[in-house]
Amino acid sequence: MEFIAKSNYLKQVKRVAEKSARLKISLYIWGEEGTGKTFLANYIGKIAPIKPLLLEEGDLKQFYYTNREQSGFIVATGTIPFAQLQFKSLFETDLHLLSLSNHLEDLPAFIDHFLRQGVQELRISRQFPFKRPTFVPDLSQNLHSLKRQVYRYLLTPTDLTQLEECASNFYTTSPKFSWQEMERSFTKGILKGARQIYSTKVEISKQLKFNRVTLIRRMKELLGE
Amino acid sequence: MGIKPLDGVLEQLTEFDINPVVVFNPTGEIGYYNREAEILLANVEPSRLFQFGMERLPNGQKEVVVEFQPFQMGELEFTGWWIGIVREWLVVKLLVNTTPRQLKLGELELVDLTLLLEWAVDYFKLLTPTQKWELELDPTIPLFYFNKKEFIRLLKIVVVGRKWVKIKTKVVVGEYIKIKTQKYPTIEIGIEVEKPIPLKNPYFNLVTFPKGYQLRIPLIKESDESSFFG
Numbered sequence: 001m002e003f004i005a006k007s008n009y010l011k012q013v014k015r016v017a018e019k020s021a022r023l024k025i026s027l028y029i030w031g032e033e034g035t036g037k038t039f040l041a042n043y044i045g046k047i048a049p050i051k052p053l054l055l056e057e058g059d060l061k062q063f064y065y066t067n068r069e070q071s072g073f074i075v076a077t078g079t080i081p082f083a084q085l086q087f088k089s090l091f092e093t094d095l096h097l098l099s100l101s102n103h104l105e106d107l108p109a110f111i112d113h114f115l116r117q118g119v120q121e122l123r124i125s126r127q128f129p130f131k132r133p134t135f136v137p138d139l140s141q142n143l144h145s146l147k148r149q150v151y152r153y154l155l156t157p158t159d160l161t162q163l164e165e166c167a168s169n170f171y172t173t174s175p176k177f178s179w180q181e182m183e184r185s186f187t188k189g190i191l192k193g194a195r196q197i198y199s200t201k202v203e204i205s206k207q208l209k210f211n212r213v214t215l216i217r218r219m220k221e222l223l224g225e
Numbered sequence: 226m227g228i229k230p231l232d233g234v235l236e237q238l239t240e241f242d243i244n245p246v247v248v249f250n251p252t253g254e255i256g257y258y259n260r261e262a263e264i265l266l267a268n269v270e271p272s273r274l275f276q277f278g279m280e281r282l283p284n285g286q287k288e289v290v291v292e293f294q295p296f297q298m299g300e301l302e303f304t305g306w307w308i309g310i311v312r313e314w315l316v317v318k319l320l321v322n323t324t325p326r327q328l329k330l331g332e333l334e335l336v337d338l339t340l341l342l343e344w345a346v347d348y349f350k351l352l353t354p355t356q357k358w359e360l361e362l363d364p365t366i367p368l369f370y371f372n373k374k375e376f377i378r379l380l381k382i383v384v385v386g387r388k389w390v391k392i393k394t395k396v397v398v399g400e401y402i403k404i405k406t407q408k409y410p411t412i413e414i415g416i417e418v419e420k421p422i423p424l425k426n427p428y429f430n431l432v433t434f435p436k437g438y439q440l441r442i443p444l445i446k447e448s449d450e451s452s453f454f455g
Contacts, residue, residue, distance in 0.1 A: 001403035023336070025377070092377045093348070106321045 001046055004113055007105035009098065013040070016095065021048035024073040026090060028082055031097035034142020037077040044075050060087045100143060110143065111124065114150035122154060188222040191215075195223070241317065242432055243425060244307075249275050249315040256314055265319065268299035278308050278317035289400040291411070291430075291441070293320070309400070314366075333370040333426075333445070338362075338412070341373065342392055349384050357389040366394060366412060370445040375428040380426065383416055383438060391417040391437075402443040409443035416440075 005011045020027055021044045029037045041054050050073055055063055057078030064087040074090055082094035100107065157163040171182075194204045199218065205212040219225045239246040245262035249255060253275040258266060265274075277298070283290050289309030296303055298319065307318040339362050346358045384390050393415040401408045417437035424433055430441045 009351075010251070012347060015347045016344065016351055019340060019347060023341055023344055023373070025344070025373070092374045093381065095348075095351075 001043055002113065003043055004106060004109045006109045007103040009103040012104055013095070013097070013120040016187075017044050018047060018094065019097075020044060024048060024050060024052070026052075026072075026074045026092045028088065028091045028094040029075065029077045029097055030079060030082055030085075030094060032099050032142060033079065034097050035097040036143055037097055040095075041075045048073070060085075061091065063087075064090060090121050100146065102114060107146075110146060111150055114147045115154065117147075118151045118154045120150065187218060191219055191223055195219075195225075239316075243423070244318050244320050246316060246318045247271070247274055248311075249278065249317070251313065251315070261321075262354070265298070265301060268301055274298075274317055275315070277306075278315050281306065281308050282315070287339075289397075289399070290403065291320075292403040294403075313412050332372050334373050336369050336371040336373050338366050338371070338394060338414075339364070341376070342394070345377075345380055345384070345392075349380075349390070352385065356384075356387065358387070358389040359389070361391070361393040363395045366396060366444070367446060369412070371442065372428050375426075379424075379429065379440075380429070381427055383418060383421075387418045389419065392416075393417075396444065397441070400441075402441070404443060409445055412442045412444050414440040415440065 003010075003014050003017075005014045017040055019025075021113065027044070029040055031037055045052050045054055051062075052073040052075040055074060055076040055131075057076065057080060058078060059218045063074075076091070078085070082088060082091075082096070085094075088094075100110065157166050167186075171177075177185075190208070191204075194208060198204045198207060201216060204210070208215070236291075239248060239257055239259040242259055243261060246259045246267040247255060247262050247266070248257040249271075253272060255266075255271050281290060288434040289307065291305065291307045295305070295307035301319075303321055305320040307315055307316075307320060342360055342362060346360065350358065351357055393413075395413050397411040397413050400411045403409075411429050415437065416439075421433055421435070421437050424431060424438065430438045432441075
């Protein structure tokens with residue numbers, strides 16, 4: 001279980017988590033969705049001398065009414081701030097986990113981690129260079145979002161051979177579309193991409209080696225321009 | 226013999242204590258008493274209080290005795306006493322609100338105090354990265370049974386929002402805490418912070434000083450020892 005910590009913030013969180021585990025401190029870990037709360041709870045559970053009871057916010061009410069006298073060592077996760085939590089007496093203290101946008105030094109390490117994980121989980125057989133993606137990730141959301149973005153990157157064809165393989169796989173699993181529908185969809189995708197990269201239709205036509213009049217007609221037809 | 230002025234240490238011991246404290250000279254005259262002792266002295270003759278202290282003074286005279294045993298003096302009820310000789314003065318402190326809650330075995334856990342305080346540094350620096358911490362820990366303190374949960378809660382009250390915190394721990398030589406028939410060595414935890422606010426805590430013998438707080442905790446090493454109370 002690899003604890004990614006390049007920033008001072010996550011290094012400090014790691015130290016607190018490791019000492020909390022050794023001291024069997026009952027902890028409520030809270031924060032926004034996708035900040036790594038469940039990972040942290042499992043990490044504490046793995047290194048603690050006694051396995052804590054791992055609970056989620058929704059389990060707390062039932063647990064409180066059945067076990068409050070002898071609650072033992074608990075690590076729970078949730079999105080409700082500790083000050084507003086109804087059953088805070090179950091815990092010795094809380095740990096507020098901040099989102100990735102508060103410790104951006106960890107971003108490259110998280111991308112590398114998701115790339116490695118993605119190759120394994122998506123069973124990508126082809127040789128993938130472990131390069132950092134060139135895309136600028138959208139950090140407005142969370143770690144789940146970052147993982148999705150990295151996985152999408154891994155699944156995007158990078159040359160025409162891979163594109164051919166993708167088209168073949170697509171048709172094998174969805175043989176219901178006509179040639180015309182698929183061609184329209186393919187062309188629309190290419191034109192949308194080209195529109196993002198090149199600023200003028202003249203440039204698109206030049207790069208794609210596509211007749212300018214035909215290009216304008218197809219863009220109007222497919223993209224409404 | 227007139228009332229002698231006391232030195233600073235003794236004044237600090239008495240003035241910032243939430244318990245009534247009366248200090249006697251060797252002939253039984255009152256040298257000093259704190260504000261909390263005014264009601265006590267209105268109810269009880271000083272000679273009776275002096276005799277109470279002398280009877281319970283440890284034989285060695287250099288020791289301090291703390292006993293938690295409920296008793297009545299005049300119309301007032303107390304949960305125990307702290308008696309000792311400090312610079313030839315007899316200090317009699319009757320405990321009222323220090324630990325009104327009985328220690329319960331289920332609340333105590335075997336704790337490494339050094340590790341717990343190191344955790345506290347990391348934890349509170351995570352909350353306030355600019356907070357300055359200094360620890361002076363006694364390495365001879367063994368693992369002992371302790372109310373970790375309430376100690377962490379107390380630390381949060383004392384430490385959060387402070388610019389700096391200094392914590393010292395030590396085993397107090399010559400002082401023990403007696404709970405029922407069992408005597409325990411005493412651990413002192415000193416927490417220095419700027420502008421401490423006077424606090425009471427039902428779980429610990431907590432005293433507020435101008436520089437911070439002081440806790441005195443019994444050093445309970447065996448779990449069967451703790452079964453004497455609760």
